[in-house]
Amino acid sequence: MFTYLNPEIRQRLIAEGKLVRLDADGQLIDVHTPEAPGELAINLLGPIPLPIALPSTQATVQWYAAVRSTELSQVETLASELRARGGQQLFSHLVSPLAVNSVLVVGNPTENPLVRVHSNCLTGDVFGSQRCDCGPQLDAAIARMHADAAGGYLVYMAGHEGRGIGLWAKAATYLLQDAGEDTYEANRSLGLPDDSRDFTDAAVLIKHFVGAEAFRLLTNNPKKIEDLQHFGLRDITQEKHVTGVSQWNKRYLHAKRSWGHKLDDEDI
Template structure:
């Protein structure tokens, strides 16, 4: 039988860990940004330990927010800016913004420093070259002596808590994002599908995410 004092201690440790994580970011800038999707309030949060600056776009009132539509989007200059078909990042970003605009309420966290699953732009392009030789996205990173995924989502959880978000409907296919939010006491009450058509150029990329990272995949509806 589990000791009651052990359970109490575990709960206290979990609460303390969440509170400590809440202090890992600080709000450093704020302004309104009009976009083709509508008007967003932008917040820039800096991660104290690394200096990384994450951009948060908020539409509508999310304070004391339950079931807030939310996307944690990893920075991807090739997909988000140039529309690369090697990944589905740009299309996911566009669809997430459209969903938020349709509800007139939601949050997009644009997580900088996540380029190439956290290995940086130059290394991502090096990994692309290896993929052209037959490596998948995971093995290409490992061949370069880099982690298969170096991203963290603890700072994203701290930002959501700073915005007083209580629970989210998460637009994601990545189980790690769900696990991290739950760890920091932000329940995910629904997974909202971002159904992007698979292309010949990114089919292996998407299937690798499914097989090697356990990602979900939503067929285009």
């Protein structure tokens, strides 16, 4: 429940159908009913018209923000403490424990839409780093959906920086990579998994927006498909998504191919 919003605003958003709750199957459930212990529930806020301008396309998409109910409960406790202490600047502390995922609805999705589950990457998506291909993949995914008659959904996963290890550890792996290790070896040197991303929430959001229907997933990573299938999404067609290859990330892409990504010699 989005209770750290003004309660009157929260009720208005619920009445307008712009604040809803989803269960693990992506189905709407009562926003007022407390979830049982261990139960997965996701709060969904939107749609919000969002005009975007990327290198490859300009479009107006519909933005949805998604967060787990358990995380919101923790933030509400923190918000109450901050109110008691006073000081507007203290509310910046609410950002830290709250991983807010997003869904961009591109066009008017119909049968067999394109879907991209994109892990957030500050260095690539925001700074334009060429050490990875994340920024160009984000841009190209939206451009492909905008041009495709079936439209699409971009699920942006906020807690996936560095394949789930976080920005601080990712910075350390970059230093190790500069010393000669590849992206997976650097994770292991830090005692971290090769890939610790959790696609549970992505699967719930896809179930809500796409349902059990077929969709085309923009990815080169078979593990991402396997993870989504594990959560009950079966009718997935992989579509190769290669873009942004440069002299700065070829070694990175070769490491991804050795780990199982479907990349051919001509791709990289």
